[in-house]
Amino acid sequence: METKSPHNQFSVGQSIVILDFGAQYTQLIARRIREQNVFSVVLPCTAKLEEVKSYAPVGIVLSGAPWSVYDKDAPPADARIFELGVPVLGICYGLQFMVHTLGGKVRPADKREYGAAEVDIVSDSVLFQGLAKKLAVWMSHGDEALELPPGFELMAKTHYAVAGIQNTAKRWYAVQFHPEVHHTPQGTQILRNFIFQICGAKPTWTAQRFIDSTVEQVKQQVGSGRAICALSGGVDSAVAAVLVDRALRDAKGKPALRGGEGSRLTCVFVNNGVLRKNEFEKVQKVLRDKLNLRVDAVDATARFLGKLKGVSDPEKKRKIIGNEFIKVFEKEARRIEKSEGRVKWLVQGTLYPDVIESRSVRGPSQVIKSHHNVGGLPEKMKLKLIEPLKDLFKDEVRKIGRDLGMPEEILQRQPFPGPGLAVRVLGEVTPERLALLRECDDIVVSEIKEAGLYTKVWQSFAVLLPVMSVGVMGDARTYAYTCAVRAVTSEDGMTADWVPLPHEVLKTISTRIVNEVKGVNRVVYDVTSKPPGTIEWE
Numbered sequence: 001m002e003t004k005s006p007h008n009q010f011s012v013g014q015s016i017v018i019l020d021f022g023a024q025y026t027q028l029i030a031r032r033i034r035e036q037n038v039f040s041v042v043l044p045c046t047a048k049l050e051e052v053k054s055y056a057p058v059g060i061v062l063s064g065a066p067w068s069v070y071d072k073d074a075p076p077a078d079a080r081i082f083e084l085g086v087p088v089l090g091i092c093y094g095l096q097f098m099v100h101t102l103g104g105k106v107r108p109a110d111k112r113e114y115g116a117a118e119v120d121i122v123s124d125s126v127l128f129q130g131l132a133k134k135l136a137v138w139m140s141h142g143d144e145a146l147e148l149p150p151g152f153e154l155m156a157k158t159h160y161a162v163a164g165i166q167n168t169a170k171r172w173y174a175v176q177f178h179p180e181v182h183h184t185p186q187g188t189q190i191l192r193n194f195i196f197q198i199c200g201a202k203p204t205w206t207a208q209r210f211i212d213s214t215v216e217q218v219k220q221q222v223g224s225g226r227a228i229c230a231l232s233g234g235v236d237s238a239v240a241a242v243l244v245d246r247a248l249r250d251a252k253g254k255p256a257l258r259g260g261e262g263s264r265l266t267c268v269f270v271n272n273g274v275l276r277k278n279e280f281e282k283v284q285k286v287l288r289d290k291l292n293l294r295v296d297a298v299d300a301t302a303r304f305l306g307k308l309k310g311v312s313d314p315e316k317k318r319k320i321i322g323n324e325f326i327k328v329f330e331k332e333a334r335r336i337e338k339s340e341g342r343v344k345w346l347v348q349g350t351l352y353p354d355v356i357e358s359r360s361v362r363g364p365s366q367v368i369k370s371h372h373n374v375g376g377l378p379e380k381m382k383l384k385l386i387e388p389l390k391d392l393f394k395d396e397v398r399k400i401g402r403d404l405g406m407p408e409e410i411l412q413r414q415p416f417p418g419p420g421l422a423v424r425v426l427g428e429v430t431p432e433r434l435a436l437l438r439e440c441d442d443i444v445v446s447e448i449k450e451a452g453l454y455t456k457v458w459q460s461f462a463v464l465l466p467v468m469s470v471g472v473m474g475d476a477r478t479y480a481y482t483c484a485v486r487a488v489t490s491e492d493g494m495t496a497d498w499v500p501l502p503h504e505v506l507k508t509i510s511t512r513i514v515n516e517v518k519g520v521n522r523v524v525y526d527v528t529s530k531p532p533g534t535i536e537w538e
Helices: 026-034 049-054 079-083 093-101 187-198 207-222 235-247 279-289 301-308 314-340 352-358 394-403 431-450 503-516
Strands: 015-020 040-044 057-062 088-091 105-121 134-147 153-157 162-167 172-175 226-231 265-271 295-299 343-347 384-386 459-473 476-489 520-525
Touching: 015 026, 026 040, 026 187, 049 057, 049 079, 057 093, 057 187, 088 093, 093 105, 093 134, 093 162, 093 172, 105 162, 134 162, 172 187, 207 235, 207 343, 207 384, 207 394, 226 235, 226 314, 235 265, 235 343, 235 394, 265 279, 265 314, 279 295, 295 314, 301 314, 314 343, 431 459, 431 476, 431 503, 459 503, 459 520, 476 503, 503 520
Parallel strands: 015 040, 015 057, 057 088, 088 172, 226 265, 226 343, 265 295, 343 384, 476 520
Antiparallel strands: 105 134, 105 153, 153 162, 162 172, 459 476
16 A cells, blocks of 8 residues: 655645644644644654755744653654754643753753643743733743753743743744643734744645645646545545546546536445435435446445454444455446556545544554554555545635535534444444444434534444443333544544533433434433544444
8 A cells, every 4th residue: 555645745835844742732732833834744853854844844843742762762853853944832741842952951940830821921022922912822842941051032922931932043043932822812812923024934734735736746646546445425535536636537627417427526425334314325426416426336344344253443444444345446447448548546535533543653652553454454455545525624625615615514524533333332233233323323413413513523423331220211121332423623633622502402312312212211412522532433
């Protein structure tokens, strides 16, 4: 399988590179920069210098970390990043790494600072341009800079410690607090000053520019060849399909006709046996009627459920599903080749959070779970990947979809995991358990829609727990499954808060499930945020 970095496939122009030392807020830094229409990319702190340079950075940000720079196992980074001649901004641990690496001294602080704090600006700095001399900020550190490296000056401090330093000649800046979090009210302005005033970046990261450059790249990549697209019916794969379809239309550049005529892209929608109620039929209709895509529907229920039989471990489920998807797609590619010519490419709607959670990107951040379309893919594949959305967060994908003219009915669909209900049936996946969960999930989603909440929450769904409990119905004893209901809000799926659904909505959901789904006699509500939990249970 090809392992090209996404920027080698899809031109992004200038960028801000964020080196991740394992901080919980790293992805938030990336989002805050992108909100300014400037492309940002997160790389592991261990990334080789050539990889950093390949993104043509106009600036580098060093993230926070849960370590101390003097620890034996502190994550390393190539000190030559300071020789690239581009501005560098250190945040929290990034400040300490800068001090430690460039000849200063860091020590355990006499007083640790966690949470809200007040910072005094003591020197003029472009980084704090337009801001008051006192700033409310969010601190999270146990170490402090004791001695500054040569060429640096103090630009901000708290009552207890160094809060900001700068070397204006080298354009190196660092702050001990977190400007990326909303608890630092002026944090966005600080980042804007770094991005535009110090780095000289241009706000060119727009949806239309992304569409134009991606379409051109796909045209060059595929040439006169053919591609298939792995469609799930969700927002991500649908946007990826429409984007690539635009690139692979007939030579005259006409819009794809009904049924996808004139396009060299065939969309493959697979029933993997773990779809929601009536989804196989509904999604086909939407894809053909609303998006005019050429869709081949494949019912592989028996194949997938056969492979999942007896498997309880969630990582194994994801990898099995990822492997089987590829086998089905390769089989479809061979079928298409017989009548239309060779198919070399597989289009996927992989998003940035999928990549981040599926692997540690060779740095200190831990793998959370293997997404079926990233960490769940087989090592060797006959098809080469096209992943046009691999750099994007969910809200950015929706913006792309709107610029492509896609209907809100599709763009507002809540996320649905590629492994489907297999990761919402906890434990072994059986036809019987799937049938129960489909009914429960259908009730949850229908009641959320009825209450006008569907587009106001990020995800809402049911989970079938491998927990049996005693109940009583009609004066008779029952012993049946437990259903968990989950509803969360989020910007991009990297963090999430549980939604306090109205009492009446929860009451209706619970009553309907217990009364209508024979085999479930208890409903519980999940009130866990991410972190510490994940959105999906597996």
